[in-house]
Amino acid sequence: MxxxxxxxxxxxxxxxxxxxxxxxxxxxxxxxxxxxxxxxxxxxxxxxxxxxxxxxxxxxxxxxxxxxxxxxxxxxxxxxxxxxxxxxxxxxxxxxxxxxxxxxxxxxxxxxxxxxxxxxxxxxxxxxxxxxxxxxxxxxxxxxxxxxxxxxxxxxxxxxxxxxxxxxxxxxxxxxxxxxxxxxxxxxxxxxxxxxxxxxxxxxxxxxMEGLVPEYDHNGVIRERSGSILPGIAPSNVYKCKDGMFMIGGNKDEIFARLAKAMGQEELASDPRFATHIARGKHQRELDEIINHWTAQRTVAEVKQLMIDHSIPAGRLYCAPEMIEDPHFxxxxxxxxxxxxxxxxxxxxxxxxxxxxxxxxxxxxxxxxxxxxxxxxxxxxxxxxxxxxxxxxxxxxx
The missing domain is CATH 3.40.50.10540 (Crotonobetainyl-coa:carnitine coa-transferase; domain 1)
Structure with missing residues (x-):
């Protein structure tokens, strides 16, 4: 106190x-x-x-x-x-x-x-x-x-x-x-x-509620439940690792290019399906599957370090024990x-x-x-x- x-x-x-x-x-x-x-x-x-x-x-x-x-x-x-x-x-x-x-x-x-x-x-x-x-x-x-x-x-x-x-x-x-x-x-x-x-x-x-009302008013779109993603915002999801789950947010063009490099798949950044924000949104499920396949072969610690090394927003899913023990907290x-x-x-x-x-x-x-x-x-x-x-x-x- x-x-x-x-x-x-x-x-x-x-x-x-x-x-x-x-x-x-x-x-x-x-x-x-x-x-x-x-x-x-x-x-x-x-x-x-x-x-x-x-x-x-x-x-x-x-x-x-x-x-x-x-x-x-x-x-x-x-x-x-x-x-x-x-x-x-x-x-x-x-x-x-x-x-x-x-x-x-x-x-x-x-x-x-x-x-x-x-x-x-x-x-x-x-x-x-x-x-x-x-x-x-x-x-x-x-x-x-x-x-x-x-x-x-x-x-x-x-x-x-x-x-x-x-x-x-x-x-x-x-x-x-x-x-x-x-x-x-x-x-x-x-x-x-x-x-x-x-x-x-x-x-x-x-x-x-962000754009929920004007999206309907102008586009006729009613937002629906989408689970762990925001439709059209990709990649931004929770992915499976060998020993747990890990959150990655790489939806900005420059950040996605760094993520592709961290994954050893730099060609993804120039792939027409994923090269732009709009394109990644359209192929969101496909992109998540690619990333999930990559993370599943690594531990949380390994993925975390790669994200830090390449300056990509990412992190573990914390419960109270992790918060109490974390040096940044x-x-x-x-x-x-x-x-x-x-x-x-x-x-x-x-x-x-x-x-x-x-x-x-x-x-x-x-x-x-x-x-x-x-x-x-x-x-x-x-x-x-x-x-x-x-x-x-x-x-x-x-």
Whole structure:
């Protein structure tokens, strides 16, 4: 951890009301950049993310809740709603990812919050956005991935659509929400005005779908599932070696010429079937078969060294053990060890991107229990003493 590193957003206070992934991941990103993130959890079990992850002990919380302080607050009762209003009144940013209309139902309508705190930036994340005919529908990340076009094109052509092994729809939505916060902070610096950021899961996915829409609009092409390749982009695939799999990306003309030389088959670069980007795309399957035949006679280490020697983008398919052991990961501190309260020392991904003047980092571990910082935050920010906190606790407010 880097307690001395305050980060670029060290003077920004964030109140995070969201649960599960989209809202909390947005809070993680801002917290990594130095913001003081106050995580509001329901009394009792807290955020459901505390129970997420694979393996017997659930450690995913330790990543998504790092750099945060936790308070409990029952947002479903008037007393909790009033407590939240007081907290939000002292914040720069509010994050929420509830179903549209929920904040309004709780008496926390953004328009009212902005009247009380005109510089407040409210990042709202939801399945379909805050308006439109689908706004009131429930929406999770997977639904956003489906509607945004991601799910349809992922997987093998002869099988049902597959999913990615992480909640990419949620994290994309959170990332765009974070981008919106940073842009809104810049606007506030110039004008003093806060604003509302409306980020929809399906739109965040749609944003990264490259040429999917214009390809249909202009060419009548509907992208289909293509397995491990991108149609027309060749060679760029995973190939079999004697002892494993290896990824090679040699689709640029100059790079393909170097790949042909590395393979000892320089004539491929001038072969009319493979000499140009368009030609290689048309003969993609044939070219992959040639490369696969070549790699199958060599080990991963042998192919890797040839790719390095000829400056060809390539690499092994990493799982967690390879990441932890890799010297490049180590040199750049891409994976760090955090002293957590529940599990001791725990390896996890570092904070990215890297800033030269105000680097991001992990300054505090995830809160071990819901409401761990009730006294610290409600006391310092709202002036509540121990007696007042005890009454709130007895009344089920915190």
């Amino acid at each position: 880097t307690p001395s590193n305050r980060g670029a957003l060290a003077d920004i206070r964030v109140v995070e009301l969201g649960q599960l992934i989209a809202g909390p991941f947005c809070g993680q990103l801002l917290g990594d950049m130095g913001a003081d993130v106050i995580k509001v959890e329901p009394p009792g079990a807290g955020d459901p993310m505390r129970l997420w992850g694979q393996g017997e002990e659930k450690v995913q919380w330790e990543v998504i809740a790092r750099n945060k302080r936790s308070v409990t607050c029952n947002l479903r009762i008037p007393e909790g709603q009033q407590l939240a209003r007081q907290l939000i009144a002292k914040a720069d940013v509010l994050i929420e990812n509830f179903k549209p209309g929920t904040l309004e139902k709780w008496g926390l309508a953004p328009e009212d919050l902005l009247r009380e705190n005109p510089g407040l930036i409210i990042a709202r994340m939801s399945g379909y956005g805050q308006n439109g005919p689908y706004a009131a529908r429930a929406g999770f990340g997977g639904i956003g991935e489906a509607m945004g076009g991601w799910r349809y094109i992922v997987g093998e052509p002869d099988r049902p659509p597959a999913r990615m092994g992480v909640s990419i729809g949620d994290t994309l939505c959170a990332t765009y929400g974070c981008m919106g916060v940073l842009a809104a902070l810049h606007h506030r610096e110039r004008t003093g005005e806060g604003q509302i950021i409306d980020t929809a899961l399906y739109e965040a996915v749609l944003q990264v 180590q040199a750049r501190k891409a994976i760090i060890e955090v002293e957590t309260k529940r599990f001791g020392k725990l390896k996890m991904q570092n904070a990215f991107p890297k800033l030269s003047k105000t680097p991001s980092g992990v300054r505090r571990p995830a809160p071990a229990i819901p409401g761990e910082h009730n006294a610290e935050i409600y006391g310092a920010l709202l002036g509540l003493d121990a007696t007042a906190l005890e009454k709130l606790n007895e009344a089920g407010v915190i």
